[in-house]
Amino acid sequence: MKDYKKYFPIFEKEKGLVYLDSAATSLKPKVVLDKLMEYYTEYSANIHRGLYPMSERASEEYEKVRGKVASFIGAKSPEEIVFTSGTTAAINLVARAWAENNLKEGDEILVSEMEHHSNFVVWQQLAKRKKLSLRILSLEDFWQEKFGLDKLVNKRTKLMAVAQISNVLGKINPIEKMVAEAKKINPEIRVLVDGAQSVGHVEVDVQKMGCDFFAFSGHKMYGPTGVGALYVCEDRMKEMEPADFGGGMIGEVGIVDSSWAEGVEKFEAGTPPIAQVIGMGAAVDFLMGIGMKNVEEHESKLLEYLLEKLGELEDVLVVNEERHNRIGVVAMVSRVVPSHDLGYELGEKGICVRSGLHCAQPLHNKIGEKYGTTRISLGVYNSIEDINKLVEGIKKIQKDYK
Amino acid sequence: MDDLYRQIIIDRYKNPINRGKVIGGKNAVKANLSCGDKLEISAKIKNEIIEEVKFEGGGCAVSMAAVDMLCDKLKGMKIGEVMKMSGEEIEEMIGMDLTYSRKKCAYLGLETVKKMIESE
Secondary structure, eight states, X not given: OOOOGGGOTHHHHSTTOEXXXXXXXXXXXXXXXXXXXXXXXXXXXXXXXXXXXXXXHHHHHHHHHHHHHHHHHTOSOGGGEEEEXXXXXXXXXXXXXXXXXXXXTTOEEEEETXXXXXXXXXXXXXXXXXXOEEEEEOHHHHHHTOOOHHHHOOTTEEEEEEESBOTTXXXXXXXXXXXXXXXXHOTTOEEEEEOTTTBTTBOOOHHHHTOSEEEEESGGGTSOSSOEEEEEOHHHHTTOOOSSOSTTSEEEEOSSOEEEOSGGGGGOOSSOOHHHHHHHHHHHHHHHHHOHHHHHHHHHHHHHHHHHHHHHSTTEEESOOOOSSBOSEEEEEESSSOXXXXXXXXXXXXXXXXXXXXXXXXXXXXXXXXTOEEEEEOOTTOOHHHHHHHHHHHHHHHHHHO | OOHHXXXXXXXXXXXXXXXXXXXXXXXXXXXXXXXXXXEEEEEEEETTEEEEEEEEEXXXXXXXXXHHHHHHHHTTOBHHHHHHOOHHHHHHHHTSOOOHHHHHHHHHHHHHHHHHHHOO
């Protein structure tokens, strides 16, 4: 198997680090760090304002990323990409800039039980505030891929908000099929896809999926923290009103009223995370350089080995044992060691995993693991040896707790 | 984590001394929602002194062991003193320094006890 660790400087400092928490945030390759350094040391200026060369270069680099991101996720044009501070901010932006102005009392929003809180609580609270009705797609239906959308979708359903990949189950949801099914009942339904777990792990094509909105984070796809993007298809973009006001998003400002900038700029008030956006562009280049097909292949080979090894362990329950239609996000429970202790004890051995409810409490309640699970999630830098160390670690800790 | 204290915590988690419910006393429930820990503390308090105290609930070894040890310590204590107890005292009690996230586990017991004392 190919060794991708060499692209990540952290492994030079943290010898023997086993990082298995990429679903929370990924490590950063040197090309991304270099790009951040390049911005801060060569053209560290604000964008869209200054006429001096340094500022012009910053603007160019920043805008170039819009195009890179657009083609990376299969958008029609860079004008469909809004930079945000991450997935959460992107979903909140849809609620405030689009749903706020296009949904009215009595309208319905459909969300699933497997959502991360950021694609659940946003809609729950909007529904409360605007007297909308929140309908829930059950986990069982997802499991069997029989969505029963005919019972859940009707003419009043204005939005369906679902994750492309669950951050606990690793399951890849058949978005394309769901969209087609929902649109058969209500052609006017709009679809938001939470892509936090998919970008950087599987090939993404927003047009093929047929979604109106697609949200994702830079830091989970080898980019810097504090940045993400929202794809908004051309037609929905026209229905959105600015939600944040200030510099950079205005056309003309008078004492009584103001007008807005043309295009996506009107959703990017204030100085944006310039360095982070530029760094995210380098992360896109990094992934395209490897090739998403190769990323998928590398991670699915590791996933197969991981599932096999976990399956051999006593007192270990893997929440989703499916080998297909999923990525390397694996939640497990030890019947001997509570998830929090397992995460902590593995950490003491230099193995980083995540324990708890993973911001998906409704899902954990449903699967009956109210004390949480331990989640192992893969990235390109992982190796067979990492998994061997993990499995040995779990064995040893379980022995101590028995 | 120091191996000796680690063993004490694991033992205490597996074989708690103060698990149960004090009937007819005060009680309070508190949860740590980020990890799923949930505790119920019940106690008999007479003349501002804790006479009997027990806990129920589930969670990680550190939170369960810490609350079990805390129950030992609380018996005979004045509620005024309990209200003044700090997180450092919990760390001292379980014999180790705790990392950022694990403090939440270890302090859950004390927080629940304080909530119980303050309840009507």
